[in-house]
Amino acid sequence: MTDASIAASRILQLRAELDEHNYRYHVLDEPSVPDAEYDRLFHELKALETLYPALVTADSPTQRVGSLALSAFGEIKHEVPMLSLGNAFEETDLLDFERRVREGLDLPAGDLFGGAAVVEYSCEPKLDGLAVSLLYRDGLLVRGATRGDGSTGEDISVNVRTIRNVPLKLQGEGWPVVLEVRGEVFMSKSGFAALNARQLEQGGKTFANPRNAAAGSLRQLDSKITASRPLEFCCYGIGQVQGELPSTHIGILEALKQWGMPISRELKLANGADECLAYYRDIGERRESLVYEIDGVVFKVNSLAYQRELGFRAREPRWAIAHKFPALEELTELLDVEFQVGRTGAVTPVARLKPVKVAGVTVSNATLHNMDEVVRLGVMIGDTVTIRRAGDVIPQVVQVVLERRPVDARPVQIPESCPVCGSHVERTQLVKRSKGKETFSEGSVYRCVGRLTCAAQLKQAIIHFVSRRAMDIEGLGDKTIEQLVDEGLITSPADLYRLKFEQIINLEGFAEVSCNKLLQAIADSKQPSLARFIYALGIPDVGEETAKVLARVLASLERVQQALPEVLTYLPDIGLEVAHEIHSFFADSHNRQVIAALLSRDECGLQLQEQGELSAEFSASVTLAAMLDKLNIPSVGPGGAQKLADKFANLEAILAADWLDMRQTLPEKQAKAVREFFDNVANAERARAIEAQLQAFGMHWHSEKKVIAGLPLAGQTWVLTGSLEMMSRDVAKEKLENLGAKVAGSVSAKTSCVVAGPGAGSKLAKASELGLRVMDEAQFLDALADFGL
Numbered sequence: 001m002t003d004a005s006i007a008a009s010r011i012l013q014l015r016a017e018l019d020e021h022n023y024r025y026h027v028l029d030e031p032s033v034p035d036a037e038y039d040r041l042f043h044e045l046k047a048l049e050t051l052y053p054a055l056v057t058a059d060s061p062t063q064r065v066g067s068l069a070l071s072a073f074g075e076i077k078h079e080v081p082m083l084s085l086g087n088a089f090e091e092t093d094l095l096d097f098e099r100r101v102r103e104g105l106d107l108p109a110g111d112l113f114g115g116a117a118v119v120e121y122s123c124e125p126k127l128d129g130l131a132v133s134l135l136y137r138d139g140l141l142v143r144g145a146t147r148g149d150g151s152t153g154e155d156i157s158v159n160v161r162t163i164r165n166v167p168l169k170l171q172g173e174g175w176p177v178v179l180e181v182r183g184e185v186f187m188s189k190s191g192f193a194a195l196n197a198r199q200l201e202q203g204g205k206t207f208a209n210p211r212n213a214a215a216g217s218l219r220q221l222d223s224k225i226t227a228s229r230p231l232e233f234c235c236y237g238i239g240q241v242q243g244e245l246p247s248t249h250i251g252i253l254e255a256l257k258q259w260g261m262p263i264s265r266e267l268k269l270a271n272g273a274d275e276c277l278a279y280y281r282d283i284g285e286r287r288e289s290l291v292y293e294i295d296g297v298v299f300k301v302n303s304l305a306y307q308r309e310l311g312f313r314a315r316e317p318r319w320a321i322a323h324k325f326p327a328l329e330e331l332t333e334l335l336d337v338e339f340q341v342g343r344t345g346a347v348t349p350v351a352r353l354k355p356v357k358v359a360g361v362t363v364s365n366a367t368l369h370n371m372d373e374v375v376r377l378g379v380m381i382g383d384t385v386t387i388r389r390a391g392d393v394i395p396q397v398v399q400v401v402l403e404r405r406p407v408d409a410r411p412v413q414i415p416e417s418c419p420v421c422g423s424h425v426e427r428t429q430l431v432k433r434s435k436g437k438e439t440f441s442e443g444s445v446y447r448c449v450g451r452l453t454c455a456a457q458l459k460q461a462i463i464h465f466v467s468r469r470a471m472d473i474e475g476l477g478d479k480t481i482e483q484l485v486d487e488g489l490i491t492s493p494a495d496l497y498r499l500k501f502e503q504i505i506n507l508e509g510f511a512e513v514s515c516n517k518l519l520q521a522i523a524d525s526k527q528p529s530l531a532r533f534i535y536a537l538g539i540p541d542v543g544e545e546t547a548k549v550l551a552r553v554l555a556s557l558e559r560v561q562q563a564l565p566e567v568l569t570y571l572p573d574i575g576l577e578v579a580h581e582i583h584s585f586f587a588d589s590h591n592r593q594v595i596a597a598l599l600s601r602d603e604c605g606l607q608l609q610e611q612g613e614l615s616a617e618f619s620a621s622v623t624l625a626a627m628l629d630k631l632n633i634p635s636v637g638p639g640g641a642q643k644l645a646d647k648f649a650n651l652e653a654i655l656a657a658d659w660l661d662m663r664q665t666l667p668e669k670q671a672k673a674v675r676e677f678f679d680n681v682a683n684a685e686r687a688r689a690i691e692a693q694l695q696a697f698g699m700h701w702h703s704e705k706k707v708i709a710g711l712p713l714a715g716q717t718w719v720l721t722g723s724l725e726m727m728s729r730d731v732a733k734e735k736l737e738n739l740g741a742k743v744a745g746s747v748s749a750k751t752s753c754v755v756a757g758p759g760a761g762s763k764l765a766k767a768s769e770l771g772l773r774v775m776d777e778a779q780f781l782d783a784l785a786d787f788g789l
């Protein structure tokens with residue numbers, strides 16, 4: 001075969017493949033490969049067609065834009081075609097573009113003395129969404145269309161009307177009678193995260209990236225679905241116009257802004273290619289902190305007269321170019337799935353990948369989260385997968401390219417025994433307790449039951465125990481801990497306090513000075529606050545905040561250790577799940593032994609600080625009514641519980657009440673339910689035990705609720721989520737607390753307000769589901785300013 005015939009057959013193959021990808025991407029909104037892979041195939045085709053111009057056909061993907069419109073929507077013919085953009089990947093591509101522009105305009109090349117006219121460019125981020133045309137007649141939105149194949153798009157008029165920042169009517173005056181506005185419909189990063197979280201919760205389909213989510217949401221036949229999705233619009237140009245407009249691209253965008261159109265806040269003017277490159281670098285550096293995803297920046301010759309002079313090539317204008325950033329998604333092969341054991345014994349699948357560069361970083365591992373995710377992805381070992389690396393987030397496997405599955409692909413199986421210690425691996429169970437009933441379902445997490453006998457868990461437990469926010473023992477790095485565990489010198493955190501000079505000096509990297517320093521640091525850690533100690537224990541689901549709450553409210557380790565799960569749920573932000581984790585941690589005999597050794601004067605000699613009386617806040621919140629409510633007696637809510645408390649004043653009186661008394665207090669159905677509930681001996685005993693414990697803690701029923709009176713946010717609970725850019729979370733929290741608010745870690749119906757920064761996910765989703773008040777950082781700062789902060 002000749003070179004030309006090899007090229008011809010490769011060209012046919014590439015076209016078929018690109019057509020298929022175009023269809024999936026533009027019509028189905030379900031691409032099977034990442035954009036970087038599409039771009040590679042596209043460029044291979046372009047290069048071959050440049051070599052063999054005779055083989056170029058009008059239907060080649062290099063000559064066409066997008067793909068045909070979906071027939072389910074009405075068709076819309078674009079008066080002015082909606083084109084694609086040429087791409088620059090390297091700086092030299094951009095310099096070539098400027099050279100072509102200057103040649104096209106017949107401008108001489110610049111010299112040192114500034115002889116040549118400088119070309120002005122508008123610079124905008126290239127939002128990663130989908131192109132949309134909006135037609136305004138007499139200032140009213142009359143039509144919305146997708147780009148489709150550039151000449152015919154889909155009629156999505158109803159759907160675009162649901163996008164919050166699309167003006168239905170232009171503001172001000174002076175707009176052309178016919179004005180077609182073009183721009184990108186996209187989804188912010190936080191909107192995307194919240195949508196996916198919601199979809200997961202409701203068992204719906206999740207989206208691989210914000211672009212697919214935006215496209216899939218906009219091209220819905222049911223506009224109610226579109227309305228429920230967090231879509232936004234950003235305008236970047238115009239199509240047909242009847243009337244006057246300014247003579248530059250930036251001038252037009254600024255006029256559009258006056259008329260109420262959202263345009264990019266990053267819009268800038270650049271003089272010549274050098275300033276364009278500076279813009280590219282600046283946006284590149286800020287790419288991760290932008291609230292939306294971009295795949296590059298777009299440069300357009302600013303003068304419309306120049307634009308007209310330059311004109312178009314087949315599918316793209318000669319006066320504009322997209323300068324792309326490194327792709328966030330790449331293809332690679334899943335070589336294997338290994339299982340890692342974490343501090344709490346969770347056995348999690350980790351993808352071992354054929355190394356691949358994603359956005360400038362070589363990735364060889366990616367998280368698969370848990371076995372549910374493996375099932376959801378349908379991934380098998382040997383598969384070709386799409387890897388996504390956005391921001392600081394650990395790279396993720398987002399999709400499987402099923403077409404490339406090899407015949408010998410193997411399923412991913414959770415090991416029966418722990419890969420580190422050989423103990424049994426169990427699937428966790430989720431317990432849901434409501435109205436006195438417990439229902440069990442399978443959790444997504446598998447756990448090694450070996451606890452501290454498992455070297456992996458032990459190492460992680462010690463790393464956590466000595467960490468800065470826990471016992472803060474300096475000089476004990478991860479490598480040293482690994483050695484100590486591997487050589488059997490440590491089998492629990494208590495052993496740290498038994499370490500001898502002779503044992504440490506023999507470890508790698510230790511000399512006399514560092515050895516003494518470490519021993520001193522260990523000795524210095526012997527008087528931790530109660531909160532630090534609780535946090536250091538590494539109880540599953542107990543982070544620093546929960547540890548602080550336990551310490552502040554219960555104020556003694558003994559109370560924390562003894563507290564019944566129901567009693568723990570009286571504490572702020574502790575739900576029944578966490579309460580059970582805490583309770584079962586302290587019920588475990590091995591844990592009890594380790595704690596006893598740590599606190600024993602003859603062994604480790606730790607002395608916990610900041611212990612004392614039960615907090616007044618707690619005593620005030622625990623009323624008999626609240627206790628009865630928490631017992632979850634079927635059909636008895638807070639109102640019924642209050643009536644019982646008012647009438648009987650103590651638990652024994654309720655247990656002994658005769659039917660008549662009970663009936664006078666509650667409606668028959670509820671009275672019966674109370675009776676039946678307490679007729680069950682286990683329930684009565686449980687209630688007595690809770691009451692006894694509360695009394696042993698020094699509680700008594702007639703206490704009044706105290707409020708932090710006088711402060712503006714007293715009685716409110718706020719939640720901070722996502723990342724804040726202007727201040728750290730700690731500072732934000734402190735400010736809120738100074739105003740009298742409580743700052744909680746999770747969202748519930750009782751939450752007063754949620755402050756959501758970029759990257760906010762499930763908490764934001766929950767907040768919008770519950771219809772709570774949500775503010776972004778700017779609004780939060782305004783609110784603080786109102787209080788003089």
Ligand code: NAD
Pocket residue numbers: 021022024025026031032033034035036038039065066083084085087124125126127128129130131132147183184236298322
């Ligand atoms: P493009 O995305 O490279 O550029 C043109 C588009 O950029 C415009 O239509 C508009 O929607 C958008 N845009 C964003 N900001 C803009 C701004 N400020 N000014 C002007 N336009 C702006 O080209 P394309 O033809 O839309 O699509 C091709 C791209 O789509 C490829 O780069 C490829 O990565 C991707 N694609 C992927 C697959 C796949 O299977 N993964 C398939 C087809 C296409």
